Amino acid sequence: MLRSMYSGVSGMRGFQTKLDVIGNNIANVNTVGFKAGRVMFKDILSQTVAGVTAPEEGVRGGVNAKQIGLGVSIGSIDTVHTAGSAMTTNQPTDLRIDGDGFFVVRANDDAEMLLTRAGNFTLDSNRQLVTADGYFVLSVDQEPIILDAEVTAFSIGQDGTIMTVTPDGTVPGPQLAVTKVINPSGLEKLGGNMYRMTANANPEASIEDFLTFAGDPEFGTGAIIAGQLEMSNVDLTAEFTEMIVAQRGFQANSRIITTSDEILQEVVNLKR
Structure with missing residues (x-):
């Protein structure tokens, strides 16, 4: 009973x-x-x-x-x-990963690297590409992405390369980093659209070993689509x-x- x-x-x-x-x-x-x-x-x-x-x-x-x-x-x-639907915004700093992979961000130089699929980025007053909460968006060199003062316009390619327009012409700038996660369900949710790597997501909880560029055929990461955002699934x-x-x-x-x-x-x- x-x-x-x-x-x-x-x-x-x-x-x-x-x-x-x-x-x-x-x-x-x-x-x-x-x-x-x-x-x-x-x-x-x-x-x-x-x-x-x-x-x-x-x-x-x-x-x-x-x-x-x-x-x-x-x-x-x-x-x-699973992938969420795409929303077109036509904002050059709004980015969507079409496929697998995560953007890599960091709060400051001493903080750990975090992951996100939310690509609603902006340029701050120091011309740094940041998230809505002020986290730095990292390049493949694991450095914050900063545009030079002489840049008058820019565009972001599908491989994450930022093509900048200066008085001297169009030159390639920094390249956005993405990372492949073997088991995305093993990531730890932190809030604010952020994830932390764990040992059940990648071996030895490594981001650096899987850090690459968008569309890398070795890791199978997706392409970056500028002017679009990935919405909730x-x-x-x-x-x-x-x-x-x-x-x-x-x-x-x-x-x-x-x-x-x-x-x-x-x-x-x-x-x-």
């Missing part, structure tokens, strides 16, 4: 977590470069009431084990790194459908608890 109540509690907890993840997905439906999350469940260890009996030829057949499940737990909370239709499933699952598990409580009440009432 009590097992069913605890199973119901575990189910309610699991579906509450699922609703939390769905709510976060819906809240970020218009966040640049956001990747949706999903919750996967797994069953808890079952209680064995009777073990397995092997068959004996000519005597009797085998008997299967009798096991009672003890509920559900969270198996994983995955980040789904959240599918509202799927999220609302999953919300209904989570809501009904929560209600069904709560019914398990109330039903078990009613039966326990009947047992208590046997002696009046």
